[in-house]
Amino acid sequence: MNEYPLPTPHPASAHPARVYNVWLGGKDHYPVDQEAAELAARANPTIVPSVRANRAFLGRAVRHLAATGVRQFLDIGTGIPAAENTHEVAQRAAPDARVVYVDNDPIVLTHARALLVSGPEGQTDYVQADARDVDTILDAASRTLDLSRPVGLTLVAILQYIKDSEDPWDIARRLLDRLAPGSHLVLSHPAADVTAPEVAESMRIYNERAAAHASATPRTRKDVERFFEGLEILDPGVVTLTRWRPGPSDTPDDTLPMWCAVARKA
Numbered sequence: 480m481n482e483y484p485l486p487t488p489h490p491a492s493a494h495p496a497r498v499y500n501v502w503l504g505g506k507d508h509y510p511v512d513q514e515a516a517e518l519a520a521r522a523n524p525t526i527v528p529s530v531r532a533n534r535a536f537l538g539r540a541v542r543h544l545a546a547t548g549v550r551q552f553l554d555i556g557t558g559i560p561a562a563e564n565t566h567e568v569a570q571r572a573a574p575d576a577r578v579v580y581v582d583n584d585p586i587v588l589t590h591a592r593a594l595l596v597s598g599p600e601g602q603t604d605y606v607q608a609d610a611r612d613v614d615t616i617l618d619a620a621s622r623t624l625d626l627s628r629p630v631g632l633t634l635v636a637i638l639q640y641i642k643d644s645e646d647p648w649d650i651a652r653r654l655l656d657r658l659a660p661g662s663h664l665v666l667s668h669p670a671a672d673v674t675a676p677e678v679a680e681s682m683r684i685y686n687e688r689a690a691a692h693a694s695a696t697p698r699t700r701k702d703v704e705r706f707f708e709g710l711e712i713l714d715p716g717v718v719t720l721t722r723w724r725p726g727p728s729d730t731p732d733d734t735l736p737m738w739c740a741v742a743r744k745a
């Protein structure tokens with residue numbers, strides 16, 4: 480059962496899934512989302528390249544895990560479907576991959592059909608739940624995933640919406656506690672210590688317009704490293720997005736203010 484009430488998306492306040500949709504060039508948003516997205520991007524011009532680089536990081540990380548034998552993914556904070564959703568990337572590499580998507584925003588649920596189009600050998604499911612409802616998520620995910628086998632847990636650009644007082648580190652730890660050895664954590668997070676003044680100003684602009692439950696907190700590299708305590712962080716460690724195993728045609732850009740990493744549970 481959901482312990483945390485699910486938000487009622489309101490056209491008068493900005494919601495993360497819809498604001499992110501503006502930055503990705505989508506059409507599923509209201510004027511307040513567009514205004515928040517555009518003003519924030521004016522204050523921090525690296526936002527749009529960052530969200531693109533963030534999606535590219537998600538793709539590279541999922542491809543890497545699929546290539547190393549991970550066949551199950553739990554994608555929390557899915558967002559409105561965009562290009563290269565997790566199941567598309569995973570099933571291209573491993574057609575039998577299973578993916579469970581989780582988001583708390585009912586607007587994502589209205590688009591879930593696009594996430595439920597699995598290839599015939601694999602399987603996908605969608606769970607509407609809050610990331611803070613760890614047991615609800617894992618119980619629902621276990622209908623599709625075998626939690627006694629490795630899972631790729633993706634917490635990509637979501638934990639900024641969990642306040643320090645709600646202990647996002649404990650949420651990540653409790654999720655991983657119930658996953659099998661060999662599971663991996665794929666995480667990205669807005670940085671408080673890369674182009675700091677621009678990030679602070681863009682977050683202030685977004686938070687002023689955002690629904691109360693959806694304000695965002697950027698974090699330092701040190702705080703992001705804490706999500707990986709007790710795990711084996713894969714090379715190259717906690718880095719900015721374009722530094723995580725770039726392809727030959729990817730150009731590094733250290734001005735993009737997001738930290739990311741992938742780590743393995745021993």
Ligand SMILES: C[S@@+](CC[C@H](N)C(=O)[O-])C[C@H]1O[C@@H](n2cnc3c(N)ncnc32)[C@H](O)[C@@H]1O
Binds near residue numbers: 537582583584610
């Ligand atoms: C910035 S988008 C990231 C989407 C996708 N992970 C990506 O990186 O492309 C964040 C998503 O997290 C969801 N979200 C925010 N807070 C959440 C919470 N407490 N529980 C579940 N989902 C949440 C939002 O609704 C939104 O869809």
